Amino acid sequence: MSTPVTDEFVRRVRDTTEGTPYVVTRTSSGFDLSLDVADAQWFGLFNRAGLRKVFVHHVKVTSDTFSITDDSTEIRWEAGHPKIAGSASRSMGRSIEFGHEKIWAIRDDGTVGRVVDYKFDSEEGRDLITLIGKDLGLAAKAGGAEKIGLYAALSVPVLIVLGLLLVLVLWLTGQI
Known part of the structure; x- marks a missing residue:
């Protein structure tokens, strides 16, 4: 069901994430915000960075509130392409995860240098949604x-x- 507040919420999140690896997908109760691991523009970067988990933030919007449910799924990379793993590694609710990885090795050009420099914060997407929701005058709820x-x-x-x-x-x- 489309409401003006939901439409505005989705529009603002899409505008904010334009040019980033995030994708906004409209749902019947609001929208989902996730990394677009299938986009050729980004999957090479994700593969090199060693991305192992993807978070989908399921956002439910009402006329005066919004709620976010995190959906964490493990990813396996096979032959350089993403493949979502089975649901045995899936968790839903509020997930807070941080990660940082640096790997030094021999690069493709034969020089030694940093081949992976990756930071991960599962709260990044949630913070973006919360900031826009509160700017729209909506109250956050669990x-x-x-x-x-x-x-x-x-x-x-x-x-x-x-x-x-x-x-x-x-x-x-x-x-x-």
Whole structure:
């Protein structure tokens, strides 16, 4: 469903990412922002840099809010072409990853030098989306997968305390 705020959000993100390896894809509830690993202009760079993960930021937009769900997928390079790996390496929710790699080796021209100089920040795309969303007057909220993870993380200590209380009560009543 297309709304004026969603259309403006998509337009601004597309304008901001023009000339970069990011691609914006419209969805029924908003849009996705991801690296365009299949574009010939960029896949050579990604291959040389040793790109191993791709993040798709799924953005859901309502009239006054937006949420971002990160979708991390491992990539395998075969014969210089990207191939997305199986879903066993996939994670969704809020993913924060940073990386930096420098490799010195013999270059194609026979000289020794830096052949890989790569920095990665999974927050780069998310920060761009958040900046534009807030500029449009939208409030950021947690995505569904992020909420489920947070609730699960918060419920574990509560369940541990309840279990310890149950053991204490059973011990005090002489049942264990």
